[in-house]
Amino acid sequence: MTTWSDLLPEILNEIAEKLNFYEDSISFLSVCSSWRSSATTTANLIRHHHLLPSRFPMLMLAESKMEEDDDEQDCRSFFLLSGSMMRKVKLPEARWKPCVSTHGWLLTTGEEEFSAKLLHPLSRTQIDLPQLYMFHELYFDQDEWTYYRHFMRRVVFTSPNPNFTTDNSNTKGGSFRVVIIWGETLGFCRLGDVSWTRINGWEGNLFDITYHNTRKRLYVMATMGTIYECDILNNDALRPLTLRQLSTFPGKEFGCLCLPSAYLLEWGHNSLLMITRERKYYKKHDEEYIRYGPYSTKSFQCFELSLDDGKWSKITSLGDKSVFLGFNSSFATNAGRGMKPDCIYFTDDHYEPYLDLPDGGGGDVGVYHMFDGSIEAMFDSQESVFRGSPPLWLQSCNDQCNLVVCK
Structure with missing residues (x-):
């Protein structure tokens, strides 16, 4: 009786050509070693896989705690909303490195020489960024790296894909920027820059950043929901940018006296969406504490800021959109392919309560339904503990990249 591993290359080619989704290429190459070793089949996959639609967004889970298994630690698990499937991908470049994400890319940092890189998790393509000396939070005793590395909280791009041209004039003059929040410092760089450029001009703590693709402006949210903007594309190299205050959220008008946690994202052609997050806290003897840790998400509220007239309004429905929040740039996308409309998909992005817990944290992951305020789990919360x-x-991204899967 013929087994799957004994299929002829000609049959494997026929199967590969019928794949309907980008991520199915990963599944195909993960079946067995003989399927991966078929040079013709692999070449066919690499040639046409980037033309396939994607099941993104997907959730990259925390690192494995199996410290004795080096091969396992070189892999990361991905949860695909479409079909609620788990996939494992070889990704040694992200091993034990703090990461944040935007547009399907990771920004990773390393203790050695304050390095920073863009990493595509499916192709393992890496792009060097300037060293992080500008961010004053990094000046610490090396023994404290475990704590201070957690200060990297947000990253956004000003265009969906990095510019891969080798022409320095095109690269530096293009529209691609990487913007990050590290602690209480905000900065950006272009590919090819030798250092980061500082952005100044806000008061209080930084909450979130987003780039509005229609307005071509960077928007920053700080304490009490104060919104700032700047034209990040038209500036002289290595000169600090200064933000311009645009609006402040009228909290009293909406019954929100404080904003302990909030997010900002592009919402249509002429507006921004601010989302507040309320958490409930547990004592150590509570049953919920065992599952979630010190807290879990209680509710979200959504407020729209019109960029035309500066007016705020509360919205109670996201319509056919799904919103994604966490250690990533906040974004919305049309529901479908496993994504539920009028829902907020969230992960745990609150480091501090877990610094002293031996197993870490991160169990506060789920799907919030706007229409009734209910929360459902996506999977066993322990899968996300970090x-x-x-x-x-x-x-979602449309990058052309080679697939690398775990053996």
């Missing part, structure tokens, strides 16, 4: 890099959402 000590190093937390679970984070990967946004």
